[in-house]
Amino acid sequence: MVLAQLGGSISRALQQMSNATVIDEKVLNECLNEISRALLQSDVQFRMVRDMQSNIKKIVNLDDLAAGHNKRRIIQQAVFNELCKMLDPGKPSFTPKKGKTSVIMFVGLQGSGKTTTCTKYAYYHQKKGWKPALVCADTFRAGAFDQLKQNATKAKIPFYGSYMESDPVKIAAEGVERFKKENCDLIIVDTSGRHKQEAALFEEMRQVSEATKPDLVIFVMDSSIGQAAFDQAQAFKQSVAVGAVIITKMDGHAKGGGALSAVAATKSPVIFIGTGEHMDEFEIFDVKPFVSRLLGMGDWSGFMDKIHEVVPTDQQPELLQKLSEGTFTLRLMYEQFQNIMKMGPIGQVFSMLPGFSAELMPKGHEKESQAKIKRYMTMMDSMTNAELDSTNPKLMTESRIIRIARGSGRTVRDVMEMIEEYKRLAKIWSKMKGLKIPKKGDMSALSRSMNAQHMSKALPPQMLKQIGGMGGLQSLMKQMGSNKDMASMFGGLGGLGESMVSRLR
Numbered sequence: 001m002v003l004a005q006l007g008g009s010i011s012r013a014l015q016q017m018s019n020a021t022v023i024d025e026k027v028l029n030e031c032l033n034e035i036s037r038a039l040l041q042s043d044v045q046f047r048m049v050r051d052m053q054s055n056i057k058k059i060v061n062l063d064d065l066a067a068g069h070n071k072r073r074i075i076q077q078a079v080f081n082e083l084c085k086m087l088d089p090g091k092p093s094f095t096p097k098k099g100k101t102s103v104i105m106f107v108g109l110q111g112s113g114k115t116t117t118c119t120k121y122a123y124y125h126q127k128k129g130w131k132p133a134l135v136c137a138d139t140f141r142a143g144a145f146d147q148l149k150q151n152a153t154k155a156k157i158p159f160y161g162s163y164m165e166s167d168p169v170k171i172a173a174e175g176v177e178r179f180k181k182e183n184c185d186l187i188i189v190d191t192s193g194r195h196k197q198e199a200a201l202f203e204e205m206r207q208v209s210e211a212t213k214p215d216l217v218i219f220v221m222d223s224s225i226g227q228a229a230f231d232q233a234q235a236f237k238q239s240v241a242v243g244a245v246i247i248t249k250m251d252g253h254a255k256g257g258g259a260l261s262a263v264a265a266t267k268s269p270v271i272f273i274g275t276g277e278h279m280d281e282f283e284i285f286d287v288k289p290f291v292s293r294l295l296g297m298g299d300w301s302g303f304m305d306k307i308h309e310v311v312p313t314d315q316q317p318e319l320l321q322k323l324s325e326g327t328f329t330l331r332l333m334y335e336q337f338q339n340i341m342k343m344g345p346i347g348q349v350f351s352m353l354p355g356f357s358a359e360l361m362p363k364g365h366e367k368e369s370q371a372k373i374k375r376y377m378t379m380m381d382s383m384t385n386a387e388l389d390s391t392n393p394k395l396m397t398e399s400r401i402i403r404i405a406r407g408s409g410r411t412v413r414d415v416m417e418m419i420e421e422y423k424r425l426a427k428i429w430s431k432m433k434g435l436k437i438p439k440k441g442d443m444s445a446l447s448r449s450m451n452a453q454h455m456s457k458a459l460p461p462q463m464l465k466q467i468g469g470m471g472g473l474q475s476l477m478k479q480m481g482s483n484k485d486m487a488s489m490f491g492g493l494g495g496l497g498e499s500m501v502s503r504l505r
């Protein structure tokens with residue numbers, strides 16, 4: 001089952017249960033069985049699903065449900081907590097420190113995306129001011145060194161490897177030694193893979209690890225390997241001290257459940273996920289936003305991270321300020337379009353922002369979307385400053401529309417379509433009004449600014465009703481313990497609403 005479908009199946013199971021007039025053990029069991037089926041189809045390991053089911057039964061009090069409390073909310077909350085628990089091994093992984101040399105060894109089967117991920121990891125840190133270096137200790141796959149060399153050159157990251165030397169242990173040790181001397185603070189060792197788990201591979205991993213003494217061993221796993229995830233992760237953990245996991249190819253037909261199994265098998269956290277073949281398609285992994293997404297709830301914090309990453313630094317304060325004011329002018333739309341055209345990855349920002357993704361930039365239709373954006377921009381070029389800076393759509397009278405169409409060589413219909421698009425986005429953005437936008441890494445500012453009043457405004461009416469109105473929302477926030485959890489759980493505000501509502505229809 002594809003990741004996105006899992007949330008839908010769980011929502012449906014919860015909905016069916018809430019529709020029942022009396023919630024007794026039988027109804028609850030049916031609901032939990034339905035949820036378990038969905039998790040199993042998502043490749044979560046059987047034992048974990050079974051444990052989760054019995055944990056939820058212990059937590060959920062049938063008397064509470066019978067007393068008319070919001071059943072759906074109580075169970076959803078329990079499912080959310082249990083999934084978070086599964087993904088949180090309880091201790092963070094080793095975190096390298098900028099300016100202090102750390103050796104990071106990558107292990108994984110052939111084709112898992114290890115080499116690509118090594119470069120993504122190096123590039124991610126390089127952008128943040130680190131001095132990374134790559135060592136290719138994969139002498140098994142012909143072409144591995146060329147691939148790493150190509151990637152490293154593109155990203156301007158120093159690399160070490162050899163076409164002649166066949167001993168991976170020797171190369172790894174030499175490479176690490178060289179980059180230590182060059183004062184690199186992040187020395188990344190890419191190792192060999194095999195098509196399947198075999199003794200020779202694990203012996204090689206043991207030897208490379210012994211020679212390089214890594215501060216952290218990262219296990220790289222393809223998200224689509226299904227139920228095999230647990231055994232594969234465990235096999236690596238038994239030969240080397242795996243301390244963190246990176247799950248790749250989460251963009252494709254990803255089965256998110258594998259991530260849960262890998263965490264359980266290695267008792268190590270997932271630290272990043274790969275979301276595409278490009279260097280910057282790489283995201284920090286946070287448990288709560290991930291589970292929110294898994295349950296179809298959007299990802300507000302991911303959106304904030306992306307803004308910080310791709311919007312030019314000098315534009316950030318202004319954009320964030322405007323976001324919090326809830327004012328969305330045609331000029332702001334124009335500027336964001338400019339960003340989209342300048343830098344590919346900004347599409348990722350808008351894919352997390354409610355409204356921008358599906359209609360404006362559907363996946364797989366990027367070319368058409370770009371053409372559409374260019375068309376919109378040409379029309380906006382024919383607008384006056386007053387028109388661009390206005391927040392009042394009524395300003396766009398018939399005569400102005402005709403003038404813009406003539407000026408840009410487009411039809412009146414084209415201009416109206418663009419204005420409709422603007423109105424649609426402005427409506428969504430207005431929901432952010434008053435929200436304090438956190439500085440990088442400071443989600444607490446966001447949480448402080450979130451209160452039930454805000455939340456109720458941002459949520460679509462159907463969703464609010466599901467939660468049990470203002471009262472239900474307030475008690476849910478109280479129950480969540482902290483607004484921070486709430487912020488991540490409720491993810492992309494309107495985005496949450498949209499995806500939930502479409503599922504509930």
Ligand SMILES: Nc1nc2c(ncn2[C@@H]2O[C@H](COP(=O)(O)OP(=O)(O)OP(=O)(O)O)[C@@H](O)[C@H]2O)c(=O)[nH]1
Pocket residue numbers: 108109110111112113114115116117138141144147191192193194248249250251252273274275276277
């Ligand atoms: N869609 C997608 N493709 C990815 C991702 N990560 C890696 N790939 C692709 O997966 C394929 C295999 O990646 P490699 O990095 O060559 O795999 P590897 O595990 O290093 O292979 P060995 O060096 O033989 O062990 C390549 O075509 C990558 O572009 C990802 O996050 N998403």
